Amino acid sequence: MKRSILLSLALFLYTSGIKGQDVAYMDKVDSIDNLIETLYGVISGEKNEARDWELFRFLFTPEAKLIPSVKNKEGVYEVRYMTPENYSEAAGKWLMENGFYEKEIFRKTETFGNITHIFSTYESYKSKLDTAPFMRGINSIQLLDDGERWWIVNIYWTQETENNPIPKSYLPQ
Template identity: 60%
Template sequence: MKYIALFSLLFVVSFLPAQSDAPAPDTEKYAEDVASLDNILEALYASISGEKGEARDWDRFHYLFTEEARLIPTGKNKEGEVGYRIMSPQEYVEGSGKWLEENGFFEVEIFREVAEYGSLVHVFSTYESYRSKNDEAPFMRGINSIQLLNDGNRWWVMHIYWLGETEALPLPAKYLPEN
């Protein structure tokens, strides 16, 4: 009986939200960003986008993610081997934030495919990247595989796993907007 009670307690505790020592973000300021699937995806792209020299709202960016979220770029290295890197949202900011601000970067969703089952949501989001809003052609395209959670109160980004388009691996027509 003691083991059943212990198992039950561990089961219930495993579904409680993780606690953090970090100060609580301004939930009212970003509440609209996490109110719908469309809003959280728009906020995700907007939070990393901006003109050269324009500071990003990294508090907004962090607010979109669960504490354990991971960002995972993948692709071939110079030797032609497929690899990946796993980062927390903070590690992404530390590794890419300065570059995004110094060079200008806009990522725009051009196509979306959504699969949903209860609180589990997966989005295949095709993107184009620009250095400025005024650029006519993207310098990069790819697909973000985004896993999200809707806990009944708000939306959360769990993971983003992405692959950029290459000459050897063009984007399939089924993941592009119809002309």
């Protein structure tokens, strides 16, 4: 009986195109909480600690974008569009050289059908031993539930500044 179940599972995985690594990651995307925890966890680490960029890419739809909103030299907000691969290439070296921990401190979630929008307030640290963040901001995260798992469609974010503080409604009470 066990052998029959294992063979059936192996056949399903083979015919559905799911790779072995993907199966190992499915518990990371089976709920919104697991997906968001994995998102923050996979980019976080001490100096010289490798990040799991394969797992990072697994969280996103094929056409997903990461979209930072920053001020240019003239003080005007602009956006930059990156794929998960672009992000890992652009940020990977800096994360390794500097250490970086990002943690969610507040979340507001809105869901309609298979789509979910999250405003996720974060704090960033250079080490998990740090007591004060060097940066805070809000991630606007769009998710898709395809019936099998959760996917990140986009992450659009901006950092808190003196002139743009995080509203109290997006901070822990």
